[in-house]
Amino acid sequence: MKLTKVLFCAVAILALGVLPLSGQMSGQMSGNGQTHTKPTESERNELLTVRLLVWNSYFDNDQKQLKKLIGEDFLTINPGEEHWQDKAEFLAGAQHFAEHHGKLVSLDFPKTEIQEFGDVAVLYSLVRITMESDGKRESLNCRSTEVFHKREGQWVNTGAHVDSGR
Structure with a gap:
C-alpha cells in the first residue's frame, strides 16, 4: 500500500512538472517565451x-x-x-x-x-x-x-x- 502511494505521488509530481512544459511545446509559446x-x-x-x-x-x-x-x-x-x-x-x-x-x-x-x-x-x-x-x-x-x-x-x-x- 505504501509503495502504491509513493508511486502515485511520484507520478503526480512528474505530471505537474511536465504539464507547464507541454504548453511551450505545443506552440503556445514562442522561442523567447512570448505567447x-x-x-x-x-x-x-x-x-x-x-x-x-x-x-x-x-x-x-x-x-x-x-x-x-x-x-x-x-x-x-x-x-x-x-x-x-x-x-x-x-x-x-x-x-x-x-x-x-x-x-x-x-x-x-x-x-x-x-x-x-x-x-x-x-x-x-x-x-x-x-x-x-x-x-x-x-x-x-x-x-x-x-x-x-x-x-x-x-x-x-x-x-x-x-x-x-x-
Missing part, C-alpha cells in the same frame, strides 16, 4: 488591408507601392517551383505579368486565420483568384501563408508561401 495572441479586431483589419494591398499592387504592377510593402529580406515560394524568389524577382514577376497584359479579374480570401507574436504576424489563407494574361483566363484555388513584420509602425510583408492546396 502568441489573436490580434484585436483593429489589428486584424489592418493586416487584412495590407495583405490585400500587397496582392493588388502585384497584379497592378504598382512597383512604388510594392517596394514599400515588401521587406528587403522578402522571400516567396510559389507552387511547383523549386526556386525561391527574393524581393527583386518578385517585383520582376509583377512587371512580367503587366508586360503580358495581365489583369486581375477576381481575388477572394474565403478563410484567413492570423497568429500574432508581438511585431510578427502569420496569415494562413485559402485563396480564390482569377486572372487573365495574353487573353487567357485562369482560375486557381490555393493556400497561402504570409509573414508580416511591424517595422517603424507599418506592417511589412517579409515572406509568402503559396501552394496548390493539393
Whole structure:
C-alpha cells in the first residue's frame, strides 16, 4: 500500500512538472517565451488591408507601392517551383505579368486565420483568384501563408508561401 502511494505521488509530481512544459511545446509559446495572441479586431483589419494591398499592387504592377510593402529580406515560394524568389524577382514577376497584359479579374480570401507574436504576424489563407494574361483566363484555388513584420509602425510583408492546396 505504501509503495502504491509513493508511486502515485511520484507520478503526480512528474505530471505537474511536465504539464507547464507541454504548453511551450505545443506552440503556445514562442522561442523567447512570448505567447502568441489573436490580434484585436483593429489589428486584424489592418493586416487584412495590407495583405490585400500587397496582392493588388502585384497584379497592378504598382512597383512604388510594392517596394514599400515588401521587406528587403522578402522571400516567396510559389507552387511547383523549386526556386525561391527574393524581393527583386518578385517585383520582376509583377512587371512580367503587366508586360503580358495581365489583369486581375477576381481575388477572394474565403478563410484567413492570423497568429500574432508581438511585431510578427502569420496569415494562413485559402485563396480564390482569377486572372487573365495574353487573353487567357485562369482560375486557381490555393493556400497561402504570409509573414508580416511591424517595422517603424507599418506592417511589412517579409515572406509568402503559396501552394496548390493539393
